[in-house]
Amino acid sequence: MARTTAGGNAAFHNFHNDYAHIEDPNERRRLALAEIDKAPFGWYHVRAVVVAGIGFFTDAYDIFAIGLVTSMLGVVYWQSAKTKPGVIPTDSDTAIKVATSGGTVLGQVGFGMLADIVGRKRMYGLELILIIFATLAQSLSSASPAISVVGLIIFWRVLMGIGIGGDYPLSSIITSEFATTKWRGAMMGAVFAMQGIGQLAAGLVALIVTTGFKESLLTAKDAKSCDGVCQLAVDKMWRVIIGFGAVPGCIALYYRLTIPETPRYTFDVARDVEKAGEDTKAYIQGKAEGRPDEVRRVTVLADSEGRLETPKASWRDFIAHYSQWKFGKVLLGTAGSWFFLDVAFYGLGLNNVIILGAIGYAKGPNMYEVFRRNAVGNLILVCAGAVPGYWVTVFTVDILGRKPIQFMGFTMLTILFIIIGFAYDKLLKHNGALLALYVLAQFFFNFGPNATTFIVPGECFPTRYRSTSHGISAASGKIGAIIAQVVFGPLRQRGAPPGSSDSPWLNHVMEIFALFMLCGLFTTFLIPETKRKTLEELAGEVPGTANYDPGSRSAAYKTNSEPDSGSGEKV
Numbered sequence: 001m002a003r004t005t006a007g008g009n010a011a012f013h014n015f016h017n018d019y020a021h022i023e024d025p026n027e028r029r030r031l032a033l034a035e036i037d038k039a040p041f042g043w044y045h046v047r048a049v050v051v052a053g054i055g056f057f058t059d060a061y062d063i064f065a066i067g068l069v070t071s072m073l074g075v076v077y078w079q080s081a082k083t084k085p086g087v088i089p090t091d092s093d094t095a096i097k098v099a100t101s102g103g104t105v106l107g108q109v110g111f112g113m114l115a116d117i118v119g120r121k122r123m124y125g126l127e128l129i130l131i132i133f134a135t136l137a138q139s140l141s142s143a144s145p146a147i148s149v150v151g152l153i154i155f156w157r158v159l160m161g162i163g164i165g166g167d168y169p170l171s172s173i174i175t176s177e178f179a180t181t182k183w184r185g186a187m188m189g190a191v192f193a194m195q196g197i198g199q200l201a202a203g204l205v206a207l208i209v210t211t212g213f214k215e216s217l218l219t220a221k222d223a224k225s226c227d228g229v230c231q232l233a234v235d236k237m238w239r240v241i242i243g244f245g246a247v248p249g250c251i252a253l254y255y256r257l258t259i260p261e262t263p264r265y266t267f268d269v270a271r272d273v274e275k276a277g278e279d280t281k282a283y284i285q286g287k288a289e290g291r292p293d294e295v296r297r298v299t300v301l302a303d304s305e306g307r308l309e310t311p312k313a314s315w316r317d318f319i320a321h322y323s324q325w326k327f328g329k330v331l332l333g334t335a336g337s338w339f340f341l342d343v344a345f346y347g348l349g350l351n352n353v354i355i356l357g358a359i360g361y362a363k364g365p366n367m368y369e370v371f372r373r374n375a376v377g378n379l380i381l382v383c384a385g386a387v388p389g390y391w392v393t394v395f396t397v398d399i400l401g402r403k404p405i406q407f408m409g410f411t412m413l414t415i416l417f418i419i420i421g422f423a424y425d426k427l428l429k430h431n432g433a434l435l436a437l438y439v440l441a442q443f444f445f446n447f448g449p450n451a452t453t454f455i456v457p458g459e460c461f462p463t464r465y466r467s468t469s470h471g472i473s474a475a476s477g478k479i480g481a482i483i484a485q486v487v488f489g490p491l492r493q494r495g496a497p498p499g500s501s502d503s504p505w506l507n508h509v510m511e512i513f514a515l516f517m518l519c520g521l522f523t524t525f526l527i528p529e530t531k532r533k534t535l536e537e538l539a540g541e542v543p544g545t546a547n548y549d550p551g552s553r554s555a556a557y558k559t560n561s562e563p564d565s566g567s568g569e570k571v
Contacts, residue, residue: 033267036180036263039180041180045179045183047255048174051255052191053190055256056191056192057198057201058198058246058248059198060194061201062164063100064202065205067349069238070097071088072237073096073149075226075230076238077148079224079226085224087223099155101161101478103159103161103164104162104478105161105479107167107168108165108166108474108478111127111170112168112468112470112475113468113471116465116466116468123170124259128249129163131163131246132250133159135242135243138242138243139239139242140243168470169458170467172191172457173262175458176466177263177264177535189397189451190394192454192455193387196391199378200387203375203378203379205240206237207375207376207379209240210368213237214368217234218368222366226367269463317464321462333527335473335476335477336520337406337523338453338457338477339479339480340519341449342478342481342484343488344516345445345450347513348445350492350506350509354506355377355438356381358431359377359431384439384442386445388443389448389451392443392447393448396447397451397455398531402527403528405448406524410520410521411521413441413520414521420434420438420507421507425507457470460528491509
């Protein structure tokens with residue numbers, strides 16, 4: 001007879017005792033995961049969203065802040081440049097921004113694989129430590145005779161990017177594996193929506209810091225004349241803006257390091273049935289981890305090793321799983337959709353200077369007004385399109401479904417980019433129209449594929465490869481972002497006079513982005529609808545469903561009339 005444990009009340013039900021008498025590990029797995037899937041939305045779900053969301057807040061802050069800071073770096077380190085004094089060279093600006101994306105690709109794949117190999121809990125928090133360390137190091141960087149400030153910042157931003165990349169698969173899958181089936185999409189969407197709040201915070205911090213150094217900034221009318229107290233103020237400003245990005249990470253770090261391992265990982269990869277049951281109870285009660293009876297744990301672990309029918313993770317099994325078209329096409333669909341999305345998503349940022357000029361926030365009579373208007377203008381763009389789009393997705397994704405939202409988003413973006421591209425010259429004469437189209441594009445990015453490409457990969461893959469698959473999908477997106485910055489950034493200036501900041505080819509770039517959005521529409525056909533389906537059903541482990549794969553079959557889902565090949569008993 002299995003051993004029961006003390007404790008449990010109306011608020012914190014003792015799930016362990018419900019299943020302690022069940023000897024079949026597959027049945028215990030099925031019942032424990034069903035409890036997680038059907039649990040009513042509670043404060044422990046909110047805690048999981050907040051802990052994961054603060055990481056995405058930090059990620060977005062760090063990525064968005066650099067766009068506000070590079071102009072300040074120009075004032076500080078290029079004041080004596082022969083051409084365009086006080087302005088950072090385009091190549092240096094691009095290199096600093098691309099460095100983050102390059103590091104992110106490494107982090108997404110690396111942390112994604114490690115989370116499937118050593119566990120979610122062991123990796124969660126390490127990526128945040130890396131982000132915090134690299135962020136503080138950036139804010140303390142300075143040029144020397146041996147190395148330029150660009151080289152230093154690129155180095156630290158690559159490391160920071162690795163941490164940011166690790167946050168993508170880890171936060172996504174931890175949220176999905178702890179979430180209730182009914183509201184899983186909203187929980188994952190809320191985590192991702194913290195990106196919008198992070199962008200908003202970056203703009204607010206830049207505005208506050210600019211206001212704080214107002215008197216010093218008023219002494220210079222433009223970047224090339226910003227020396228003395230003005231230059232000193234700007235040097236302090238960029239360091240404060242970058243360094244503040246470490247603050248929310250420090251707040252969330254303790255909670256990430258103490259989060260319990262997800263029961264799905266403990267069941268399916270670690271194959272520790274007793275520990276998984278205790279971790280389920282610990283999560284519901286808000287404890288760091290379950291503490292099972294060690295004697296019984298060893299006994300059950302040895303007994304269940306040959307009886308659990310979830311396949312063990314291996315390279316051979318990975319290749320065999322994704323060699324099946326019904327599973328391989330899903331990975332192709334999630335990776336392809338994210339790639340096509342990010343090319344245009346990051347490419348649309350090429351328009352920011354033009355849009356800010358359209359609403360009167362691109363220039364100013366002095367350096368105070370230049371930095372203030374830049375911060376305020378970016379706040380307007382974030383609040384007008386990005387933030388509303390994120391939260392509309394949160395409130396509708398479990399009602400409308402992921403696939404319809406992604407279809408709708410790619411369709412609308414294709415139309416919008418066609419209009420912007422082919423009517424660009426006319427739109428330049430009507431600033432209001434160009435601004436409206438830009439805001440609509442931002443809205444449908446976030447109430448569309450930008451959110452769903454994050455949510456779906458965290459749901460539709462088997463537990464043993466969920467993190468790796470999400471990391472591959474996310475890395476495909478960041479490769480698209482790098483292409484947008486490295487290829488389409490210079491391409492928009494094709495035909496411009498040397499040294500000019502004009503973008504005579506920008507209309508054609510927007511037309512190309514329309515084609516990418518159309519391609520994203522087609523890759524959406526490859527992904528499944530994940531709304532209100534359990535993770536096991538989506539992984540092909542539930543008989544009688546469209547995805548069912550006998551090779552991935554779990555004995556937990558066998559019917560009473562089918563023999564259990566592992567034990568010879570009926571479940």
